[in-house]
Amino acid sequence: MIKGNLKVKIAKTAGFCFGVRRAIEIAEKTAKEKSKVYTLGPLIHNPQEVNRLAREGIKPVNSPWRMKDCTLILRTHGITESFEQKLRSKKLDLVDAVCPFVGRAQDLVRKLTGDNYKVVIIGDKTHPEVIALVSYGKGRCKVIEDKYDLKGLNLGDKVGVVSQTTQNLKKFKEIVKFLKKRYKNAVVYNTICRATIDRQSEASNIARNVDLMIVVGGKNSGNTKRLYEICRKYTKTRHIEKAGELKQLWFRNIKSIGLTAGASTPDWIIKEVENKIRKIKATLEKSKKA
Numbered sequence: 001m002i003k004g005n006l007k008v009k010i011a012k013t014a015g016f017c018f019g020v021r022r023a024i025e026i027a028e029k030t031a032k033e034k035s036k037v038y039t040l041g042p043l044i045h046n047p048q049e050v051n052r053l054a055r056e057g058i059k060p061v062n063s064p065w066r067m068k069d070c071t072l073i074l075r076t077h078g079i080t081e082s083f084e085q086k087l088r089s090k091k092l093d094l095v096d097a098v099c100p101f102v103g104r105a106q107d108l109v110r111k112l113t114g115d116n117y118k119v120v121i122i123g124d125k126t127h128p129e130v131i132a133l134v135s136y137g138k139g140r141c142k143v144i145e146d147k148y149d150l151k152g153l154n155l156g157d158k159v160g161v162v163s164q165t166t167q168n169l170k171k172f173k174e175i176v177k178f179l180k181k182r183y184k185n186a187v188v189y190n191t192i193c194r195a196t197i198d199r200q201s202e203a204s205n206i207a208r209n210v211d212l213m214i215v216v217g218g219k220n221s222g223n224t225k226r227l228y229e230i231c232r233k234y235t236k237t238r239h240i241e242k243a244g245e246l247k248q249l250w251f252r253n254i255k256s257i258g259l260t261a262g263a264s265t266p267d268w269i270i271k272e273v274e275n276k277i278r279k280i281k282a283t284l285e286k287s288k289k290a
């Protein structure tokens with residue numbers, strides 16, 4: 001049963017951020033100019049968009065060592081310093097599509113550790129962006145996922161802090177507050193990108209005011225997972241990759257739905273989800289009148 005007329009609120013910030021849009025433009029432009037263009041691993045964390053690019057001939061490869069006469073595009077969230085050096089020594093034709101905001105975080109880790117700081121990276125230990133950030137720190141980084149990870153650590157007098165670019169802003173502030181109690185002189189760089197902050201802020205505002213929140217994006221996408229975690233604090237939330245995963249059952253007994261999407265979710269997937277929601281809405285309203 002649907003309650004009243006179902007309202008659907010779509011986030012203005014849903015979908016591609018600057019860094020992802022830029023990486024796709026670089027990849028498509030490169031593919032027009034050169035033959036045999038590959039991305040090193042998935043260019044972005046959205047399997048459906050990665051498949052679309054593959055159909056255009058831009059395929060991901062994980063092990064490029066035997067490849068010859070081809071161009072390799074470096075993904076948005078970066079690779080480890082040693083891996084990049086190895087690629088360069090093989091004289092592969094590399095095209096850099098790393099997001100400049102990720103590049104800024106890498107530069108800060110390099111600079112701080114070069115100045116003998118121990119660097120706390122607030123982020124997900126297993127995420128490729130964080131693994132790459134650590135590689136720039138010459139063994140002087142510690143990855144912190146929550147404030148409890150700081151217990152028992154002795155970081156010394158010179159402590160620097162950076163963040164995974166797609167970190168939850170609230171969590172970042174909470175960890176920094178905790179860290180500052182012990183390391184008063186810690187130098188803190190909030191490297192969370194604007195796209196992440198805006199998406200998280202709008203998603204939480206919508207989630208506070210709806211009965212159901214749909215978050216669309218890759219299951220492997222860090223920023224989509226963060227949106228899901230934020231929204232579920234306020235309302236019932238579902239994380240899907242594509243329209244086919246929507247279930248009519250979820251829409252029963254609700255009056256309002258919010259829709260947002262991660263920074264690597266293409267418009268065409270958001271549109272498909274929106275259309276499917278409207279179809280379900282029409283079906284439920286029809287059955288209510290019958």
Ligand code: SF4
Pocket residue numbers: 017018019020076099100101102165166193194195196223263
């Ligand atoms: S989410 Fe932010 S850091 Fe990541 S690609 Fe987009 S703009 Fe760059």
